[in-house]
Amino acid sequence: MQAGFLALLVIVFISGYLYSSGIQLQSPSTDEVQPSLHEMLSRMVAYRQWQAVALSEYQSRRRFHASNERFNMYSTLEVDTTFHSPASLQSTVVRKEGSAFVREHVFEKILEAETELSMNDQADIIPKNYEFTLIGREDCQGRRCWHLAMKPKRKEKYLLDGEVWVDAVDYAVCRVHGIPAKRLSFWVSRAEIDMRFRQTGGIWLTDKIESSSDIRLAGNVSMQIEYTYHNVKVVDVATIGASSARLDASK
16 A cells, blocks of 8 residues: 555656746747747747746645545645745645545655756656657647647656647647656556646646556545645846846956
């Protein structure tokens, strides 16, 4: 049982996405000719780089919930998190109920892993980590997006074999779905993850994560993390560039 619940830690890989989208340099119209895959990926990476600079800080409340019907086990955790650029995350638990085992061996492990993953790009949806193939154009909650298949370049549990949806206007990642590239353990026969993002103040942030894992002996274990945000602060990147240029000129 312990190994099974620990396997749900696969979803910690999403922590690198709290601020890994990318640049609104140009906003193509809905009638624009379809860009090449190379251009799509270049714009996606550019938007991600822009957001890394533009996102100054935010506060969020996250509600973690996990359940297992076979053993009638559930647990809920609410966490307030403050982000400060470039990669500072501070989380405080504000409410908890249900199974202490799940909280200690799943939720708390996720929170511990966030800081480590936020300091690098090993789990990000970028060409460094994935091979991409264009599937087509789709509607994503009223917004036009590009649907891409993605294959991880390494067999790692924090990478997904699946698909990604990229917004066709600003080229931010708006949804990711897949299964871990590496089997988590003997106890986990299958794990599936679906992550959705939403635009908040011009920045794309995680909206909801759903995870479903088939655990030997325990059966299916489902997990959801829901996000709400306030005090999202975005800086004027153009102003930052101008200030840097003035400083360089004065040296």
